[in-house]
Amino acid sequence: MLHAYVSQSPGLARLGQQSPTDPRPDLGRAIWIDLYRPLDSQSAAVEALGLEVPTLADMEEIEISNRLYREDGTDVMTVVIPGHTPDGVQVAGPVSFILTPERLVTVRHHAPRSFITYPDRAARTTPGCATPERIFLGLVEEIVARLADLLEGVGRVLDAVSARVLGDAGPEELKASLGEVGRQGDLLGKIRLALLTLERALSFFDQTRAAQGAAHELRPIIKALMRDIAALSVHNDFLSSRVSLSVDATLGMINLAQNNTVRILSVVTALFLPPTLIASAYGMNFANMPELNQSWGYPFALVLMVASAAGTWAFFKWKKWL
Template sequence: MLHAYVTTSPGLARLGQQSPTDPRPDLERAIWVDLYRPLDSQVAAVVALGVDVPSLADMEEIEISNRLYREEGTDVMTVVLPGHLPDGRQIAGPVSFILNGRRLVTVRHHEPRSFATYPERAARTTPGCRSPERIFLGLVEEIVARLADLLEGVGRGLDTVSARVLGEAGPAELKASLGEVGRLGELLGQIRLALLTLERALSFYDQTLAGHAQGHELRPIAKALMRDIAALAVHNDFLSSRVSLSVDATLGMINLQQNNTVRILSVVAALFLPPTLIASAYGMNFPNMPELRQSWGYPFALALMLASAVGTWAFFKWKKWL
């Protein structure tokens, strides 16, 4: 899928659907071209503009030299952002920003929500959208805001889980809470990776602003975004510690419930131990057992077993073990 945008007085306007046979006339006007799971024809159309489009395998390379580099005046920056696949699964996937003096090209194979919300908000972002560089910084600002929203959502989720775990939650609820905490922890890991790669990309971009005509205007914006990212990283670490605490609390509650079950079984076993001992003694087939020949022998054995059980129960109550 290919989305192309031009700058208008209100902000960004999306160009019409590109013709499969000749998509270049509209693309020549575009200031931002967004490639989402692009077809070969769409990649070829962007390549015809003089922009090399990396493949998914290239974008997934973890070497920093493959993710951040400048080639013939074009900056290529690849970051890892949380988003969704077409089937709805949440993943952290690579997104490439290809920036030159004429346009910004983004390449992605999943759907970070920021790319859907940014075009309508482009004019209201701090950098604006008058140039490719400002669109890049505005898009990063939208991504940072989205990551902040995700962190707030994780915080609210942890509040809900903590209230449930520390309340009167049953085994099924505790199991569900443990799964929810695991999902939130995985999302935090994706957000932390996004913040790390964004910080690297902005640091790389900041170094290229020295010879840029708008460098004195764009550098404060880039610096402010890096400060925001650093603050979100601290918040992410705080929420990670809360995830660990929630996991420990959930496992502790599960252990307490299991201990209560084992405690009941232990008490029942202890109550039946003396009667079992008495029954075992009278089950011995020795010739000299006077009680076996008495009419009161059977009731006496039953009464003795009952008394031993009651005595054991009274002893446990006296020790406050029950």
């Protein structure tokens, strides 16, 4: 899918929907081209503008030299941010920003929400959307804001889990809570990776502008974004510690519930030990056992077994083990 936008007061205006039969109407006018799971014809349309569209394999390269580089006046920056696949599965996937003086091209194979909300908010972002550089920084600002929202959501989920675990949660609720905490921990890992790659991309963008010797009026915006990323990284670390605490608390409650069950079984077993001992004694085949020849011998043994069990139960109650 290909979406193209032109700068139009007060924000961005979308060009006509692209199709395989008409892949590039007026792409030369576009200030931002967003490629989402692009078809070969759509990639070819962008490459006709003199830009190389990286493949998913290229974008997934982990070497920093492949993710951040400048070639023939074009900056290529690849970051990893959370989003959803077409099946609705949350993943952390690569997004490439190809920045030239004329336009910005983004290439992605999953759907971060920031790319959906940004076109309508472009004019209200701090950098604005008058140039490709400002659109890039506006997108980063939108991504950072989305990551902040995700962190707040994780915090709310952990609050709910803590209240449930420390309350009167049953075994099934504890099991569900443990799974929920695990999912939030996985999301925090994706957010942390996104913050790290965004910080690298912004630092690279700032350095390339400084190397060109241009008066960098965007530097205050970059510094503000870097401060936001640093603050979110601290918040992410705090929530990660809360995840560990929630896991420990949940496992502790599960252990307490299991201990209660084991304690009940132990008490039941102990109640039957004295009667079993008595029955074993009267089951021995000795010749001189006078009770065996008396009519009251059998009832006496039964009463003795019941009395021993009752005495054991009373002792446990007195010790407050029950």
